[in-house]
Amino acid sequence: MPRVVFTSNLQRHVSCPACDAAGETVSAVLEEVFEREPQIRGYVLDEQGELRKHVFVFVDGRRARLSNPVDEKSEIYVLQALTGG
Amino acid sequence: MKLFVATRKGLFVLNQSKIEKPHFLGDPVTAVLREKGNLYATLNLGHFGVKMRRSSNDGATWEEIAVPAYPPQPKSDEKTPWKLVQIWALEADPAETLWAGSIPGGLFKSGDRGATWILIDSLWRRPERAEWFGGGYDHPGIHSICIDPRDNRRITVGISCGGAWQTRDGGETWGLASRGMYAEFMPPERRNDPNIQDPHRIVQCASRPDAFWAQHHNGVFRSTDGSKSWQEVTAIKPSKFGFAVAVHPGDADTAWFVPAVKDECRVPVDGKLVVARTRDAGKSFQVLGKGLPQQHAYDLVYRHGLAVDASGKHLALGSTTGGLWISDNQGESWECISTQLPPIYCVRFAD
Numbered sequence: 001m002p003r004v005v006f007t008s009n010l011q012r013h014v015s016c017p018a019c020d021a022a023g024e025t026v027s028a029v030l031e032e033v034f035e036r037e038p039q040i041r042g043y044v045l046d047e048q049g050e051l052r053k054h055v056f057v058f059v060d061g062r063r064a065r066l067s068n069p070v071d072e073k074s075e076i077y078v079l080q081a082l083t084g085g
Numbered sequence: 086m087k088l089f090v091a092t093r094k095g096l097f098v099l100n101q102s103k104i105e106k107p108h109f110l111g112d113p114v115t116a117v118l119r120e121k122g123n124l125y126a127t128l129n130l131g132h133f134g135v136k137m138r139r140s141s142n143d144g145a146t147w148e149e150i151a152v153p154a155y156p157p158q159p160k161s162d163e164k165t166p167w168k169l170v171q172i173w174a175l176e177a178d179p180a181e182t183l184w185a186g187s188i189p190g191g192l193f194k195s196g197d198r199g200a201t202w203i204l205i206d207s208l209w210r211r212p213e214r215a216e217w218f219g220g221g222y223d224h225p226g227i228h229s230i231c232i233d234p235r236d237n238r239r240i241t242v243g244i245s246c247g248g249a250w251q252t253r254d255g256g257e258t259w260g261l262a263s264r265g266m267y268a269e270f271m272p273p274e275r276r277n278d279p280n281i282q283d284p285h286r287i288v289q290c291a292s293r294p295d296a297f298w299a300q301h302h303n304g305v306f307r308s309t310d311g312s313k314s315w316q317e318v319t320a321i322k323p324s325k326f327g328f329a330v331a332v333h334p335g336d337a338d339t340a341w342f343v344p345a346v347k348d349e350c351r352v353p354v355d356g357k358l359v360v361a362r363t364r365d366a367g368k369s370f371q372v373l374g375k376g377l378p379q380q381h382a383y384d385l386v387y388r389h390g391l392a393v394d395a396s397g398k399h400l401a402l403g404s405t406t407g408g409l410w411i412s413d414n415q416g417e418s419w420e421c422i423s424t425q426l427p428p429i430y431c432v433r434f435a436d
Binding site: 010013042043048052080081 | 130133136149166169
C-alpha cells in the first residue's frame with residue numbers, strides 16, 4: 001500500500017502522522033486519508049479540489065500532480081513550498 | 086481596557102497597557118472579533134490556506150471551526166478563481182449571525198458560530214462583479230461590513246475595488262451605495278462609476294446610523310443619508326490619501342483618519358506620523374501628533390489599524406512597521422506601547 005508522509009510543519013496545525021492508504025493515483029490515496037482524517041483536507045486542497053498553490057507533492061522523489069499514478073510501494077510526500085516568510 | 090492586535094506573526098492582547106503572551110505566534114492573523122462569550126480569529130496560513138479559530142474562554146484554548154468556502158467554479162473565462170484568499174472583515178449582528186468579508190469578493194454568513202458558512206449568492210452573482218478589480222491584492226475584496234444597529238437586515242459593505250453595496254432585506258437583494266465618490270485613477274468616462282470605486286474603509290456611526298465616513302483611495306467622503314449619496318470632504322490634512330477611518334460612536338461629526346503622502350508613496354507626510362481629527366463633520370481638521378513619532382517615521386496604518394472604543398474616548402493605532410499607540414483622550418496625545426511588534430493588520434477593542 002502507498003505510504004503518505006506530511007511535512008512536519010503541518011503537524012503544528014493538524015494531526016497528520018505518516019500513514020498507509022490505498023489508491024492508484026495521488027488523488028485516490030489522499031482521498032482515503034481525508035476520509036479517515038477529514039480535517040487534513042482543507043490544509044492540502046482548496047475548495048475547488050486542487051492542490052493549494054504553495055503545497056507540493058512528490059512521489060518517489062519526483063514532483064507529482066494529483067492525477068499521477070502511484071504503485072503499491074510508492075512514497076507520497078506532501079510538502080510546503082518555501083514561499084512566504 | 087483590553088485591545089486585540091492582529092499581526093502578521095500572531096494575535097497579541099493588550100491588557101491595561103501590557104502586552105500579554107501572543108496567540109498563534111508566527112501565523113498571520115487577519116481579523117479578530119469578540120462576540121458575546123466567544124473570541125474569533127481568522128488566520129491566513131499561506132501554504133495551508135485560510136483557517137478560523139474560536140475560543141469560548143478568552144483565548145485560554147482555541148478550537149478550529151469551518152472557513153467560508155466558494156462553490157464549485159463554473160467553466161467560464163472569469164479570471165478570478167473561486168477560492169478563499171483572505172478573510173478581510175469579520176462582524177456579528179445582534180442576532181449573533183457572523184458576517185465575513187473576503188478576498189476575492191465573497192460575503193459569507195454563519196448562524197451557528199462558524200460551524201457552517203453560507204455564501205451570499207445574491208451579491209456574488211451580480212453581473213457587476215465582473216467589473217470589480219483588485220486594490221492592493223490580486224483580487225477584489227470586502228473589507229468593511231456595516232450592520233445597521235436599528236435594523237440588522239440593513240447591511241452596507243465596502244469593496245476594494247467594487248464601491249459600496251447595500252442590502253435592506255438581510256442580503257436578498259443589493260444595490261450600489263457609492264454614488265458621489267469619484268475615482269481619479271480611472272479614465273474620465275468611468276470616473277464616477279459607483280461600481281469601480283475604491284473605498285479603502287467605510288464606517289457607520291452607531292448612534293446616527295445614517296452617517297457614514299469613507300477613506301477612499303483618493304480622498305475622504307461622508308454620507309448623511311444612509312449612503313444613498315456621498316460628498317467629498319476636502320478639508321482633510323496633511324493629505325487626502327490613507328486607509329483607515331474611525332467614527333465616534335456617539336457623535337457622527339467626529340472622525341479620525343491617518344493620512345499618508347499618496348498612493349505611490351505610502352508613508353506619512355514629512356516623516357511625521359499624525360492622526361487627523363474632525364469634530365465638525367469635516368469642515369475642519371486638527372492634526373494630532375503628540376506622542377507619535379515626528380521624525381523619520383515611515384509607518385503606514387492599514388484599513389483596520391485604527392479603532393475607537395464604545396465610549397468614543399479611547400483610540401488605538403497600529404502600523405505596518407509594528408508601532409502600537411493608544412490614546413485615552415480622543416487622540417489629543419498618544420502613549421507608545423511598542424515599536425517592535427510584527428506588521429499590524431487590525432486593532433480592535435474588546436468591548
